[in-house]
Amino acid sequence: MALLEVKGLHTSFFTDAGEVKAVNGVSFDLDYGKVLGIVGESGSGKSVTAYSIMQILAPTGKIVSGSIKFDGQELVGAGEKVMKDIRGNKISIIFQDPMTSLNPTYTIGRQLMEAITLHTDRNKEQARERAIEMLKLVNVNEPEKRMKQYPYEFSGGMRQRVMIAMALACEPDILIADEPTTALDVTIQAGILELMKDIQKKMGMAIIMITHDLGVVAQLCDEVIVMYAGSICEQGTENEIFYNPCHEYTKGLMRSIPTIEKDDSRLEPITGTPIDLLNMPKGCPFAPRCDNAMKICLTRSCERIQINDYHQAACWMNVKKAAEEGKLDELTAARSEAEREGTVSADE
């Protein structure tokens, strides 16, 4: 059994303009001690997925259907009492902006100790010791002195270290990091990522790393999920996603980022504009921007197809490719559907 099992998660926001389907059928497993990267652009549903797991959605947001199992325990519909025990204790989250996540009117020490006393039966003195220990772990100098200081006395990188210390104080099994380094400078970012890697090795928790930066993913993650318009396009091990992308969106993303090797050549952007979640297209959500979109892409979204043991992608191109190579039998998920529709042959 995996540590975290998310199945068919649908989360919507009910706004005046209509239902915004932010997450559309997301499923994944997370094992102990793994680092899972979730990549996507703004509005792809990567953060909402995380907030759904923690159940800290905005008041208009609601988990419509699906299941989230932590260590075998169902969290959807489990109620606030159960969630209070999970949040910060079993699953912790750190956010993008470390300033707004800390209370400016309390000292760092008080905020750290609050997290500890709330979830454990440590007394104040023990909580203090633990807080200082945590600050040492995240490489904050002079922790005793720093405990008495307020957030404004900390730099952005230091605040994020404090947030990590707070999130890890109760030794959670999962740490969700929602763009933890986006607001930071590159040299500070590199330090934080290294710190997360070290602590992960030391404490052995699983990490869900949410980011838009493929560079961050490349440094940290074992497994990668690529999201677009609320669904998972592609999922696999880091090497599979980077060196063998099988979804047109992932391929486009890889082509569009400048690298040091790609010298003076032009970038190959993904055409079109990001999707409007209020007016989702029929079929594959990426089809309107996809250069290789086929007829079927506009009418039916693709199920996840098993590329190999470590890799799944939801793109009809893989069915087409398999058909061309005469390997259609090997595809499991979408095969029967594609045949029934007669689309594979019709589109060739």
Place this chain on the structure above:
Amino acid sequence: MSEKQPLIQVKHLKQYFDINMGFGKAKPLKAVDDISFDIMEGETLGLVGESGCGKTTAGRSILHLYKPTSGEVIFNGKPIKTKKDIAELRTKATMVFQDPYSSLDPRMTVMDIIAEPLDINVAYNAAYKDKEKRRERVLQLMDYVGLNSEHAARYAHEFSGGQRQRVGIARALAVNPDFIVCDEPVSALDVSIQAQVINMFADLKEKIGLTYLFIAHDLLVVRHISDRIAVMYLGHMVELASAKDIYDRPLHPYSKALISAVPVPDPKVAKANKRIALTGEIPSPLNAPKGCPFNTRCPYATDQCRETMPEFREIEKGRFVACHRAEELNS
């Protein structure tokens, strides 16, 4: 590049802001402290550095959006001194801002936003008084940046971030400038949109023959678009070289650390990379250290570095660096 003339010459530019320390006392914040460089005609100069290093201020001072504390900016051979010079500069040099959400007036249509420089500028408002002419020019500009002519009557809020940035760029192009300061023009955009806008900058440069000062913190983007790159730290310029040189062989210890920290989107490279860790934090520009600004974090700092400010000097052809030990450390 050698046959080309410098379009912009910046000489010992300083930009200090007085910070009120209370009790009637003020202290100068040295946002930009004595920087000198040239930008050749048709060149893209990338300006990189971490937040607070003064790169945005440098861009704004060059355009005289702030009155420089001291130093000189020479545009096309002519020093910018009087109000008249500045007014003229505004028709030759413009700016694209970082945030496409706050840099466009929400109560103006795209047509009016793009035409505003034409309406305001004395040199142009006569020529474009005629409504039809003004409209034609705006539509031409919109075509340059890949916006549909039917978008002209819309308001900024109806556009996505990438399209808004296009509007901002069209506005910057309205007066037919030679030089554009691009202040983090793509950092607010999604990855897939970033590439579109970067390509557009490259196309416009070809088409109209522009010169850019491209300010950004994303080093991969800067590397891609720039001919030369300048690295700033705490208000000072620490290194200036061609884009390739600075990545392949950075000379200043700070550039080395900065480039080694870039997250490379390739797992094999990323895992093989050895990062040069910097200790400590960037000092406050209100209390800049004595000597080399980087000495508090530099692993190679000596007593000399703590005492005297290194000169920004050319140690190889076309490679400027401000480090006492540059030769010794890079031999």
